[in-house]
Amino acid sequence: MFRNLGQLVILFWQTLWSLPLTWRQRRKVFDQLFEIGNASLLMVCVLSLFIGGVLALQTGPVLVERGASSVLGGMIGLAFCKELGPVMMAILIAGRIGSAMAAEIGSMRVYNEIDALRTMNISPIHYLVLPRMVAIAIALPSLVIFAIPVGWLGGAMVSALNGRISIGFEAFFGDLRTMVEVGDVFNGVFKSFVFALAICTISCQQGLITIGGPRGIGRSVTKAVVNSIVGIVILDYILTRTLLYIK
Amino acid sequence: MMNVDARQNVRVEVRGLRKRFGENEVLNGISFNVEPGEIFIIMGPSGSGKSVLLRQIIGLEEPDAGEILIENEPIHSSDVLQKYRMAMVFQSSALLKSLTVGENVGLYLSEHQLKTPEEIDRIVREKLELVGLKGIKDRSTSELSGGMQKRVALARALVIEPQLILYDEPTSELDPFMSVVIAEEILKLRNRIHATSIIVSHDRDLAFGIGDRIAMLSDGKIMQIGTPKEIKESRDPQIQRFIHAELNANSTKP
Numbered sequence: 001m002f003r004n005l006g007q008l009v010i011l012f013w014q015t016l017w018s019l020p021l022t023w024r025q026r027r028k029v030f031d032q033l034f035e036i037g038n039a040s041l042l043m044v045c046v047l048s049l050f051i052g053g054v055l056a057l058q059t060g061p062v063l064v065e066r067g068a069s070s071v072l073g074g075m076i077g078l079a080f081c082k083e084l085g086p087v088m089m090a091i092l093i094a095g096r097i098g099s100a101m102a103a104e105i106g107s108m109r110v111y112n113e114i115d116a117l118r119t120m121n122i123s124p125i126h127y128l129v130l131p132r133m134v135a136i137a138i139a140l141p142s143l144v145i146f147a148i149p150v151g152w153l154g155g156a157m158v159s160a161l162n163g164r165i166s167i168g169f170e171a172f173f174g175d176l177r178t179m180v181e182v183g184d185v186f187n188g189v190f191k192s193f194v195f196a197l198a199i200c201t202i203s204c205q206q207g208l209i210t211i212g213g214p215r216g217i218g219r220s221v222t223k224a225v226v227n228s229i230v231g232i233v234i235l236d237y238i239l240t241r242t243l244l245y246i247k
Numbered sequence: 248m249m250n251v252d253a254r255q256n257v258r259v260e261v262r263g264l265r266k267r268f269g270e271n272e273v274l275n276g277i278s279f280n281v282e283p284g285e286i287f288i289i290m291g292p293s294g295s296g297k298s299v300l301l302r303q304i305i306g307l308e309e310p311d312a313g314e315i316l317i318e319n320e321p322i323h324s325s326d327v328l329q330k331y332r333m334a335m336v337f338q339s340s341a342l343l344k345s346l347t348v349g350e351n352v353g354l355y356l357s358e359h360q361l362k363t364p365e366e367i368d369r370i371v372r373e374k375l376e377l378v379g380l381k382g383i384k385d386r387s388t389s390e391l392s393g394g395m396q397k398r399v400a401l402a403r404a405l406v407i408e409p410q411l412i413l414y415d416e417p418t419s420e421l422d423p424f425m426s427v428v429i430a431e432e433i434l435k436l437r438n439r440i441h442a443t444s445i446i447v448s449h450d451r452d453l454a455f456g457i458g459d460r461i462a463m464l465s466d467g468k469i470m471q472i473g474t475p476k477e478i479k480e481s482r483d484p485q486i487q488r489f490i491h492a493e494l495n496a497n498s499t500k501p
Contacts, residue, residue: 024360104345107344108343111339111341111344112337112339112341113341113342113343113344115302115307115335115337115341116335116337116341116342116343117343118306118307119305119307119333119334119335120334120354120355120358120407121328121329121355121359122354122355122358122359127358
């Protein structure tokens with residue numbers, strides 16, 4: 001475990017160190033951006049809409065019963081932009097993109113493609129990890145910025161249409177505006193940026209240490225997704241604690 | 248790659264190389280020299296450590312003990328890979344499946360930004376033509392046969408204009424005709440750019456046909472180094488068994 005952590009830190013540091021070479025890899029960054037961003041957009045919309053809806057469905061009737069319906073919009077607004085939005089989108093991207101990263105790099109490792117790069121004096125970190133890191137660090141926060149209003153909309157729709165809640169759009173968003181500040185949205189976007197770095201580092205590291213044939217690749221993919229999700233949850237706690245302390 | 252030696256070939260010296268994977272000692276004190284421009288063949292039975300030795304020579308793995316010197320400089324010193332142009336043709340060809348044939352061949356030049364895209368395109372066409380693969384630049388590597396993939400890998404190595412080129416089983420999985428084509432390409436390459444070549448192979452025809460010297464490896468040790476003639480005339484029974492191994496169909500009859 002500690003060896004893995006050490007490898008993660010080294011890989012992350014080496015990738016940061018190679019950031020000045022990003023312009024050289026711009027074509028690969030754009031390809032990855034398309035893969036991570038554009039291809040995930042529909043899934044992000046659906047997920048956000050339903051999470052917002054479920055949140056309203058679970059909390060709305062309870063708050064209405066206790067006469068606290070006026071805080072519903074603000075509560076859903078805060079919960080989605082500070083926690084659910086960044087965490088759920090990060091988990092989605094870990095499953096969709098982290099697994100793809102581990103599988104692709106793992107397969108390149110197993111079939112000697114990474115060795116071939118090294119014999120050509122091409123660093124696998126510059127060629128494979130850097131473009132993915134830059135792309136995911138742009139794409140995931142952008143997806144979260146997109147997901148937050150969609151999640152709010154999901155909450156507002158359920159609040160308006162569900163007979164046990166019946167809070168109109170205007171009242172929902174009015175309350176949301178009084179409670180949610182720009183800093184709260186920034187808080188969530190910042191978290192997603194850190195999650196993006198973690199997903200990429202964990203997935204690429206798993207790919208780079210893959211051994212064996214197809215079974216080894218499968219093992220790496222599973223580890224990449226599971227470790228990314230565990231990493232996201234642990235980092236979420238640390239970041240929440242730190243951001244609360246700073247505030 | 249900016250600091251390129253004007254000489255086209257390099258001397259390789261391997262001294263007391265040892266490598267162990269767990270309890271298994273794969274290389275057990277290997278020493279030999281490869282002279283500039285020489286075609287040096289490493290032969291031996293499966294599992295004798297040939298491919299591991301090749302990976303150590305190109306610097307993909309570090310030995311447990313011993314050293315590899317390229318022009319008297321240790322391979323693992325930071326600037327050797329920068330200073331000398333080296334290439335390896337892998338047994339599996341190791342072409343990048345996400346790239347086209349042309350992108351694979353021109354990868355070294357494009358990644359190191361050594362030429363303009365137009366020049367890279369011209370060089371790629373030229374090298375592909377040289378290995379008899381005209382007009383396949385835009386094809387996917389997965390569309391190619393094993394022999395074609397090997398030749399694309401050779402073209403990719405040629406682009407580097409290597410001073411040292413390593414081949415891991417270049418004729419494995421190929422039909423006899425294609426094996427001859429590849430052997431001829433290796434020979435032509437040596438004659439044209441005078442690169443030092445180290446070839447790991449089981450292929451007796453290849454070894455005796457194009458090798459200047461042959462090292463016979465068994466259980467991580469070198470049994471004998473000599474010219475093809477010396478190896479053929481060796482009195483070592485293990486070497487004789489290896490180079491004269493033939494199927495005797497009668498011996499399998501009940």
